Amino acid sequence: MQKIGVFVCHCGSNIAATVDVKKVVEMAAKEQGVFHAEDYPYMCSEAGQSRIAAAVKEKGLTGIVVCSCSPRMHEATFRKAAERAGINPYMVEIANIREHCSWIHKDMTEATEKAVILMRAAVAKVHLNAPLMAGESRVTKRALVIGGGIAGIQTAIDIADAGYKVDIVEKTPSIGGRMSQLDKTFPTLDCSACILTPKMVEAASHENITIHTWSEVEKVSGFVGNFTVDIRKKARYVNMDKCTGCGVCQEKCPSKKPLNEFNRGLNTRTAIYTPFAQAIPNVPVIDANSCIKLKTGKCGICEKFCQVGAIDYTQKDEIITEQYGAIVVATGFDTIKLDKYGEYAYNESKDVITSLELERIMNAAGPTKGHLERLSDGKAPKEIVFIQCVGSRCSDDRGKPYCSKICCMYTAKHAMLIRDKYPDTNVTVFYIDVRTPGKNFDEFYRRAVEDYGVHYIKGQVGKVMPQADGSLLVQGVDLLDNKQILKKADMVVLATAIEPNPDVRKIATMLTASIDTNNFLTEAHPKLRPVESPTAGVFLSGVCQGPKDIPETVAQAGAAAVKVIGLLAKDKLKTNPCTAKSDELLCNGCSQCANVCPYGAITYEEKLINDHGIRRTSRVAVVNGALCQGCGACTVTCPSGAMDLQGFSNRQILAEVDAICR
């Protein structure tokens, strides 16, 4: 028989304003086996926790029910408190009377009634709780970083510096990511390549870092500390060991039509290519879709010109399997497609471009060698209009509901750079709000307005109309002056919303990591665990978690690395003790449970069983506690009820059902 203590939290007024906590205490005291019941303004506070400890000591409690916020919030807190008070942490149950009660119900009587029922269910469950001991599993001291942009590179370097092996898997031919496509960075205006390239080199030359470019994660199994990952190394058709990166193959390649992804499709590249000059590794890949030799069997020019014989048309995709203790997702972002925004004439006019395209145009290695010119006729634009929030903060399903966060700043940067280099070019920015929270950000924006004479208009653009003379007519509204504006422009730049890399959904599924409605990966806690996924052993770095700029990305990358290092520094992990367990006396040995176990945690043994004095040898199921993750699939498959889940046993759940329905 348990001696149960019930602790009802006010959560300030979060609970107490809607739930009559005194009534819950009063009803709790009447429950069978409840020896102590009290309420307190903040159970999770130090003082609250010490009240639990005091009651345990004074009343000799063996089980605890805390009526408070969601167990996802503070179950761990109260379990630790119980442990400090000398009770097994698994003798604690939480009745969620905040998220599932006080926050959603308005009527106090109704909410109180429900809180009492939730309390009763938790008490009924605790009656059947049993002390559980966590097991142990080993940690593979190697991390995987998915994505080789600045987030992935920084995370990898930090982990590697701490002495652990790290693999970066990057699906494009080179690491570097979006940052390598940028020209200058705000608010310091230093050249992106100048600060990124040393990082790339550092990662590539680090003894603890292995880089798999032109590679993708194919399959993930296992769990925190023990992931097994299949990586597809796509056929490069170039031998990485032999290639010297001389570039002759690219000069000679006759297939010159494919669009250059690195330059956002503004110009073309050859079929054999390195995406950019500072690419790492500096080894080209052959794009099989446009290579004449691979498509028709004829050509082979690159092979002829390669002095070291590095070209190998027979290469095939290769799958390698590696073990990791931790996985960091750093899959970054792309800009959204603008097909649904016909009003901006993006698909009609070459002179309506996205900001990322402008970034390439401004870059010395870009399609125009850094000259600001119209892509339609090569003329220098004299009037440039920037349109903010294209697809961001959008209330309909054409765009994204969130703020892309970086656009206000990069637009100020672009405007400033253009006014600086081409003082006779006018720059107008249409904005909804200018958002510049960040160190030296507002100063930067004000410089653009005050020192560089960038013309900011609060208001949205309704339509961009290409004119017969090649110019663009921008129709907008000035909300401050409350007037319609018709403005002639030579170039229109769209601050296009960013969205998580489309591949992230596939990766999240493989990792069983949660993802939100916008395809951003979900944090374990939005405030307190922002770089961890709710899936143990999976960490988040960069924009895959939410829009952010470079300094934030690097900071988060470092934070993710610290979490990974903290994990890899452990030799063993405590495993979840809420695992399945089979009762040998009842087990039929029928194998049904093993058929549904996703972790291969169930095996069968011929065991000598002492069945109430009768000895028999029987085939029985045995659960490997280190492999079992506690889903419970086996328990329902088991016809005899031999297989049960500790912490969520049949009897416990039925007791909750009974308490709710009584």
Place this chain on the structure above:
Amino acid sequence: MQELIHRAKSLLESGEVSRVLGWKKGENVFDVEPAFFATAEELENFVYNGFCGANLSKYMIEASTWEGKTLVFLKPCDTYSFNQLCKEHRIDREKAYIIGVGCKGKLKAEKLGAENILDVQGAGYPDCSDTLKVTTLYGEQEVAYKDAMLERCHVCKGKEHQVYDELIGESVDTCDADRFAEVAKIEAMSPEEKFAFFQAELSKCIRCNACRNVCPACSCRKCIFDSTKFDSNQKANTTSFEEKMFHIIRAFHVAGRCTDCGECSRVCPQGIPLHLFNRKFIKDINNLYGEYQAGVDIDAKAPLTSFRTDDAEPGVGRG
């Protein structure tokens, strides 16, 4: 029958098998019951006739734990159950010597009563005849064989044995009805009619557990209803729960494993058509997840321990 006894005796004598699992004469011709025979003398009581409906597979669970092989006689439909139990590692195939016996449909004594044939003393089934000759106290009577058959024989799964060491006797496929017609008929009823139908049937149940005891799929070492695994501290809870939900839970426990051998309905003293539960699950499984007959392929993935990512959603198809 004599051929079976003769063969059993010789297998016993040679020591190839240590015992025989078959059917034993009872007081009346229709009171046949499963029995183990250890000696040639005991085999004098062996019987094989139209009333040997009992499926002997389940007894092989216990026999598999004994020394030596057991000779077991299995009718074609019994072999499905035997295979299913092998699949579930309950029966050791090596411990069984299977003689597949011929079957031309088994009889239900109550059906003779319904035909006004009483005080039966013997029943013969002349070859190539559709007529059953019944010896009664009042002389010989005749009845169309089909009219005296068990329900399950009208939806016979076929005359092929799924597993055997040797075959004796000929079998006939007695199927003359749609296996799922009864289920479909109920499905077509209104919810009120359905409920009324099952309420009428299930309220007859006296919880004698005959269905559970005879069912080859209900072979748990300890039935959950007899263990404390699903108690919530109060036995009274479990008892009423068991009372009310027994048949649904039993049907669910055997879903995907039930071979539709029909023993539950055969033995129910209250005449409840219990097979209608199991057959409903079989029909759904066939419709939703592809044809599946438990007991055909030992290595096949069972429908409830496998899935497809594009499976139907629960409740899809509801009005």
Place this chain on the structure above:
Amino acid sequence: MPVNNENWKPTIVAFCCNWCSYAGADLAGSSRLAYPADVKIIKVPCSCRVNPMFILRAFEKGADGVILCGCHPGDCHYSTGNYYARRRMTLLFSMLDYLGIEEGRTRVEWVSAAEGVKFSETMNSFVEKVRTLGPSVRLGDLRCKN
């Protein structure tokens, strides 16, 4: 058996998987998206932990509706759990329909951790449906012997 009694409140049990639906319910809470207090949530690690017996037990003890929520197919924290749950519940619900139980009393809904709105809407519509059906009598005792 619809009742006219406006004050009648159904008893609804909602089994929610820990990773998606329970978190979705938490999100509904923190977003203050109301749904009737008749719904009481039982946390299970995965939808595949829900034994049909739990559902039948709830009805036997007086529940008027039982709903099971889990991660969307393909998103199960344990990869495959909800696929098994889906088959089990499909068969169970079909059986309940077959027995003449009103079909609105049981439901499965896939609710992700991000779908607080869906959780709230689901509960609102489910409770509404059960209210129109009135108290559950048939599943209280299928045999109605007493």
